[in-house]
Amino acid sequence: MELGFEVVDLPETDHPTEGEEAPDFTRPLVTDEQWEDAGLSELAADHPVLLVFHPMDGSFPATYVWNELRDRAFEETHDVQVVGLSISSPYEHMTLIDDREMAYPLFSDPQNGVAEAYDIVNDLDGMAGVSEPRPAVFLVDSERTVQYAWVAEEWPDFPDYDEVAEAVEAI
């Protein structure tokens, strides 16, 4: 984005990078019909997972990111499953899935523990007691090894979708 002024730099993080193991977790995984506890390792055992951390449902970045990923539809041409995660509740996830007309399941993590495990916590100014993941994308293979990692260094920030596409093609 060209804005003519500086944006907010986020602090350094120790998030998992290419070749490292992605922390496993279990959280409710939401579709447009239901939710149930699911583990990242179980999902990844079936197909590589493109794990997309996004700001809370209803925020404009969540809308933009999911419109773009839905339109690119990596899962139609590659061996990958696209899965989201935000602090929003399962009910809000169902609304997002319907609004964006997308088939991707979303993990619900209101207490933001997964972001803590990945060291990508974004404390939100002006919302006391609320933190969420900073925008981030991890491509995780069946061994749960990170094949590609992108984590926002500014706020706001968006993934480089072409770079993500290259990573998905390489898997």
Add this chain to the structure above:
Amino acid sequence: MSETTDEEAPVTLYRLQACPFCERVVRKLDEYDLDYHSRFVEPMHSDRNVVKRVSGARTVPAIVDESTGVTMSESANIVEYLDKTYGGAN
């Protein structure tokens, strides 16, 4: 961080989560250590009547500064106002 839950804070900031123009104003408020109270609004422009009632327009950021009686929209204008009112010139 001069963030406050006190609605008596002199500055009320109407903002949109993750809006870079709003973050720009936050940085300026922090720079001058001004107490402010945030109100978050809907991304959908047409759903922002609360902002229109205050400022006459639905755009964010918008600020209300009770200590000067100023209500203002547009980040560049707000930053210029904050610089003039609370910046080094004083």
